[in-house]
Amino acid sequence: MLQCLRFDRRAQQMPTARRAAPVDGMFLADWHDTEDTRLKECGMPMITIEAEPAPLHVDLAYAALIIIDMQRDFLEPGGFGAALGNDVSRLKAAVEPCRNALAACRRRGVAVIHTREGHRADLSDAPRHKVERGDPSLRIGAPGPMGRILVRGEPGHDIIPELYPISGEPVIDKPGKGAFYQTDLDLVLRNLRIDTLFVCGVTTEVCVNTTVREANDRGYRCIVLSDCCASYFPEFHDMGLKMVKAQGGIFGSVASSQALLEGMELAAAA
Ligand code: C5J
Numbered sequence: 001m002l003q004c005l006r007f008d009r010r011a012q013q014m015p016t017a018r019r020a021a022p023v024d025g026m027f028l029a030d031w032h033d034t035e036d037t038r039l040k041e042c043g044m045p046m047i048t049i050e051a052e053p054a055p056l057h058v059d060l061a062y063a064a065l066i067i068i069d070m071q072r073d074f075l076e077p078g079g080f081g082a083a084l085g086n087d088v089s090r091l092k093a094a095v096e097p098c099r100n101a102l103a104a105c106r107r108r109g110v111a112v113i114h115t116r117e118g119h120r121a122d123l124s125d126a127p128r129h130k131v132e133r134g135d136p137s138l139r140i141g142a143p144g145p146m147g148r149i150l151v152r153g154e155p156g157h158d159i160i161p162e163l164y165p166i167s168g169e170p171v172i173d174k175p176g177k178g179a180f181y182q183t184d185l186d187l188v189l190r191n192l193r194i195d196t197l198f199v200c201g202v203t204t205e206v207c208v209n210t211t212v213r214e215a216n217d218r219g220y221r222c223i224v225l226s227d228c229c230a231s232y233f234p235e236f237h238d239m240g241l242k243m244v245k246a247q248g249g250i251f252g253s254v255a256s257s258q259a260l261l262e263g264m265e266l267a268a269a270a
Contacts, residue, residue: 044109045270047263051223051255052245058223058263064111064194065101067228068179068201068208070094070163071116073156075202078145080156083138086232091202094230097257098200099162101228104261106166108268111192114165115172115179117207118150118157125175125182178210186218196221198260199252200228205240212244212251222252225260 044061073079075091082088105112119126123141131140140150147154152173165171172185179185189197197220201208208229212222224244231237245254 045264045267047260047267049223049255049263050259051253053249053253056221056223056253056255058196060108060110060264060267062193063196063198064113064189064192065105065198065200066113066115066179066211067098067102067159067163068115068199068211069117069203070098070114070160070201071118071156072146072158072160073118073150075160076146076156078156080140080150081232083142083144083149084134088232090232090234091230094200094202094228095160095162097225097227101198101200101225101257101260102163104264105198108264110198111194112165112169113172113185113188114159114163114169115174115183115185115201115207115211116152116157116159117174117177118152118154119175121148121151121153123151176210177207178214179207180211180214180218189220194220196223199224200257202229203231203236204229205231205233205236209240209243209251216251223260224252224254225257226254228257 044059046057046059049056049058071079074081075088075095076082077088079088081091102112104110119140123131126140133139136142138144138149142149144156146156149156151157159165159171170188172179172183172188174181174183174185176182197215199208199212199215199222204224208224212224215222222244224241226241229237229241231240241254244251
């Protein structure tokens, strides 16, 4: 009898076929061939999403929503973003669209992954040039209203309440801008057989862009959800999205959260 535990987030388990380790040299697409029948019967639909530069067909069984660094340190006054002189209120625009995309993915059993940028308490994983940037009283590790700035375990390092992870959703702690650098994200995605990422988060041109480039080189197809991302600099947000989708989608594709929701609804109605 088929088990569909992968799609029950509370079960935190995967069916046997998904737990099997990937074979060296196997392309991500090959995994589909071995599991298609099983996954179809698990009820995960194929959706069409109106993306740029072109519409895409996405099998939700192999897709994940990744939410990059929606942390208090970036979105709230008194954190890392503010310490660098930024107007943090500019990032608020991404919260509601992100919340809608997150709710839709949770409802349909699409894998959800969160990331957080931050450092060890002794800052041993923080490059010196990163720590020494800016006003000494506001640097990484300095005490602030939300605890030590950009340090793991401090209140500011936490994900904002609106998008708080639930049980079964992996949280990737990363010391750099890219979510793959010095983390186990690639391993987590491969074990879940993910080949497509819906990418949300902040900031568009820094951690979102870096992660998309890293993902693209590792063979993941990225669809950046434009309104679920934000920047302290509106022009960098716009350019960051343009860079992803230029030249036929050189790093990935861009779509609105509405396009994702519509794609899901159409598939559900079919
Ligand atoms: C930045 C990030 N902007 N999460 N981090 O320093 O984009």
